[in-house]
Amino acid sequence: MSAQREMKEKNPWHTPVTIIITVIGVIAIVALVTVAVLQNRPFPQKYKYGIVLDAGSSHTALYIYEWPAEKDNNTGRVEQTHSCKILVENALAFCPGISSYASAPSKAGQSLTECMQEAVQRVPEKRRGETPLYLGATAGMRLLNMENSAASDSVFQSVKKALQMFPFSYQGARILSGQEEGAFGWVTVNYLDDRLKQGLETTGALDLGGASTQISFVSDNYNGSESPSNSVTFRLYGNDYNLYTHSFLCYGKDQALRMTLAHQSQAGPGTVLDPCFHPGYAEIKNYSVLYDSPCVSDRKPQGAPATFNHTGNGNFLECQKTIKNIFNFTDCKYSRCSFNGVFQPLLQGPFGAFSAYYFVMNFLNLTDTSIPLDDVKEKLKRYCATPWNQIRQRHPNIKLKYLAEYCFSGTYILTLLTEGYNFTSESYSDIKFIEKIKGSDAGWTLGYMLNLTNMIPAEAPDSPPLPHAGYVSIVTVIAVLIFILFILSLRPLWPSCSKQPQIV
Ligand SMILES: Nc1ncnc2c1ncn2[C@@H]1O[C@H](COP(=O)(O)OP(=O)(O)O)[C@@H](O)[C@H]1O
Numbered sequence: 001m002s003a004q005r006e007m008k009e010k011n012p013w014h015t016p017v018t019i020i021i022t023v024i025g026v027i028a029i030v031a032l033v034t035v036a037v038l039q040n041r042p043f044p045q046k047y048k049y050g051i052v053l054d055a056g057s058s059h060t061a062l063y064i065y066e067w068p069a070e071k072d073n074n075t076g077r078v079e080q081t082h083s084c085k086i087l088v089e090n091a092l093a094f095c096p097g098i099s100s101y102a103s104a105p106s107k108a109g110q111s112l113t114e115c116m117q118e119a120v121q122r123v124p125e126k127r128r129g130e131t132p133l134y135l136g137a138t139a140g141m142r143l144l145n146m147e148n149s150a151a152s153d154s155v156f157q158s159v160k161k162a163l164q165m166f167p168f169s170y171q172g173a174r175i176l177s178g179q180e181e182g183a184f185g186w187v188t189v190n191y192l193d194d195r196l197k198q199g200l201e202t203t204g205a206l207d208l209g210g211a212s213t214q215i216s217f218v219s220d221n222y223n224g225s226e227s228p229s230n231s232v233t234f235r236l237y238g239n240d241y242n243l244y245t246h247s248f249l250c251y252g253k254d255q256a257l258r259m260t261l262a263h264q265s266q267a268g269p270g271t272v273l274d275p276c277f278h279p280g281y282a283e284i285k286n287y288s289v290l291y292d293s294p295c296v297s298d299r300k301p302q303g304a305p306a307t308f309n310h311t312g313n314g315n316f317l318e319c320q321k322t323i324k325n326i327f328n329f330t331d332c333k334y335s336r337c338s339f340n341g342v343f344q345p346l347l348q349g350p351f352g353a354f355s356a357y358y359f360v361m362n363f364l365n366l367t368d369t370s371i372p373l374d375d376v377k378e379k380l381k382r383y384c385a386t387p388w389n390q391i392r393q394r395h396p397n398i399k400l401k402y403l404a405e406y407c408f409s410g411t412y413i414l415t416l417l418t419e420g421y422n423f424t425s426e427s428y429s430d431i432k433f434i435e436k437i438k439g440s441d442a443g444w445t446l447g448y449m450l451n452l453t454n455m456i457p458a459e460a461p462d463s464p465p466l467p468h469a470g471y472v473s474i475v476t477v478i479a480v481l482i483f484i485l486f487i488l489s490l491r492p493l494w495p496s497c498s499k500q501p502q503i504v
């Protein structure tokens with residue numbers, strides 16, 4: 001008995017002080033690691049939302065964006081979660097832009113109701129009040145404003161009244177300048193591609209609408225001084241960008257078609273034999289409708305009846321020649337121009353081409369730009385020469401207006417890119433026809449919202465040096481090391497073998 005008591009007394013592990021220290025040590029380590037884990041654990045994902053209405057010349061679309069609530073300032077985090085196209089009741093697949101309500105402005109606001117109600121359902125109730133809501137109108141409203149500013153104001157009144165009824169944070173409805181439309185399209189594409197935060201080479205943006213078209217890119221040999229009105233500067237994530245951008249009003253594909261047709265109708269009243277429409281295509285059209293646009297400077301031919309026969313003969317080369325008539329290539333007061341005397345620096349790719357560029361080239365199966373340009377033209381030549389009744393049979397579900405115009409639209413796109421912007425057989429392959437990037441539509445809306453909500457900082461944001469998992473691992477390893485050191489530091493007190501008591 002006395003030997004056992006002696007052993008207990010000599011073995012320091014059995015002293016109450018050591019036991020208490022060890023227990024406190026273990027508790028401290030567990031507490032340290034737990035605090036590290038809990039304190040730095042990522043928050044459960046909560047999202048914030050933003051809504052942008054794109055009031056284009058041909059239709060209005062609503063986009064909802066979301067981003068993690070605690071990371072307003074980081075790139076690549078804002079995503080499109082929903083989009084809604086405004087359709088008009090009783091008019092199957094007919095989606096007019098707000099500018100078409102010039103004669104009945106009150107209906108412009110009403111037309112937005114369905115998509116807005118959908119948005120209410122999509123945004124959680126407690127976020128609605130803080131969700132910014134923007135409406136931006138583009139070339140359709142620019143033209144209406146030029147033609148009849150009172151009608152344009154009434155349309156905006158109606159739209160504003162309607163939007164303010166919804167439980168979002170309404171931030172205004174306005175016409176974007178062509179420069180903004182081009183620049184924000186460029187921001188969207190480069191933001192979604194994660195090129196801005198990483199300071200990578202940027203992608204140019206080509207946007208084809210119905211009433212205007214935009215080209216925006218960064219060119220190394222362009223500093224903005226030659227044509228200041230084409231220059232937009234940004235400082236994003238600590239990088240400076242000097243962007244060239246131009247918007248050609250009236251060179252969207254619907255107005256370009258109008259200008260081409262008006263030019264052809266000047267040949268004489270009665271019939272227009274149009275190489276940009278399929279053989280067998282024949283429609284009776286109104287001169288007054290054709291000439292009802294500030295883009296068309298020509299007048300209805302003298303002594304013409306109210307209508308004309310629009311017939312097709314499907315000839316790509318002739319169509320291209322006809323289209324060239326709407327471009328002016330002669331006057332240029334700068335070192336180089338695209339067309340109509342507009343300055344354009346040397347092209348510098350890559351380029352993303354979206355909106356109608358994509359819709360048209362996708363329909364024509366021509367989005368693959370690794371196909372040589374001559375082969376693309378050859379395919380389009382064959383497509384244009386295909387009789388109209390065959391085209392209709394092949395595509396029974398495509399809206400007839402689009403179907404009738406794909407030959408013109410494809411030819412217009414190739415003419416605009418090669419003759420207008422000076423893309424060559426080589427640089428054509430720098431273009432990518434895109435609809436979406438990582439699930440978000442390419443277009444000006446996202447860039448517009450990022451800009452107005454200050455979500456792209458001028459300087460690179462500070463980020464924690466370690467990710468959460470790394471931080472927790474390091475704290476754990478250090479805690480365990482401290483514990484081991486502590487145990488080792490008790491070593492002099494450890495019982496030695498020689499002192500082992502003999503149990504008899
Ligand atoms: N599926 C489609 N096929 C062909 N063209 C389309 C399709 N969907 C939309 N478009 C066209 O895309 C263009 C979109 O232009 P929009 O954004 O409304 O005008 P803008 O940007 O000039 O204000 C219009 O010419 C419209 O007809």
Ligand SMILES: [Ca+2]
Pocket residue numbers: 056057138208209210355
């Ligand atoms: Ca557009």
